[in-house]
Amino acid sequence: MNALLLTTALKTIPNPQMLVNVVRLxxxxxxxxxxxxxxxxxGTGLTDVALAEIIDQKLSFExxxxxxxxxxxSAAPAAVLPFPTTPSAKVKKAA
Numbered sequence: 001m002n003a004l005l006l007t008t009a010l011k012t013i014p015n016p017q018m019l020v021n022v023v024r025l026x027x028x029x030x031x032x033x034x035x036x037x038x039x040x041x042x043g044t045g046l047t048d049v050a051l052a053e054i055i056d057q058k059l060s061f062e063x064x065x066x067x068x069x070x071x072x073x074s075a076a077p078a079a080v081l082p083f084p085t086t087p088s089a090k091v092k093k094a095a
Contacts, residue, residue: 005051012054013061019054022061026050 013019030036030046037058040049053059 001045001047002051005048005055009051009054012057018061022054022059023047023050026053026059 009019009023010016013022027046027050030049036049037053038049038056040052050059
C-alpha cells in the first residue's frame, strides 16, 4: 500500500475508519473480478487501485438514515425495537 495514496485519500474521506471500510469493500469487489474504475499500471495492488478510485472521486460513501448525525454533530442512536412475543408462550414460575 502506497502511503502517499493513503494520505491523499484521507483528504477525500477524512474519517480513517470509514476510509478503511470503503477500501475493504472495494478490494473485495476487485478480488471477485470487478473492473477497476481508474487506469493503473499492471502489478498494482488492489488496495492501491481502490485508493486511486477514491482519490479520483469514483467512489464515495453515504451514511444510512439510522446513523445520521444530530444537529450538534453527534451520532443519533438507532431506535430500539421490542422483541416480538407470541401469545401462546407460557410463563414458567420459579420453584
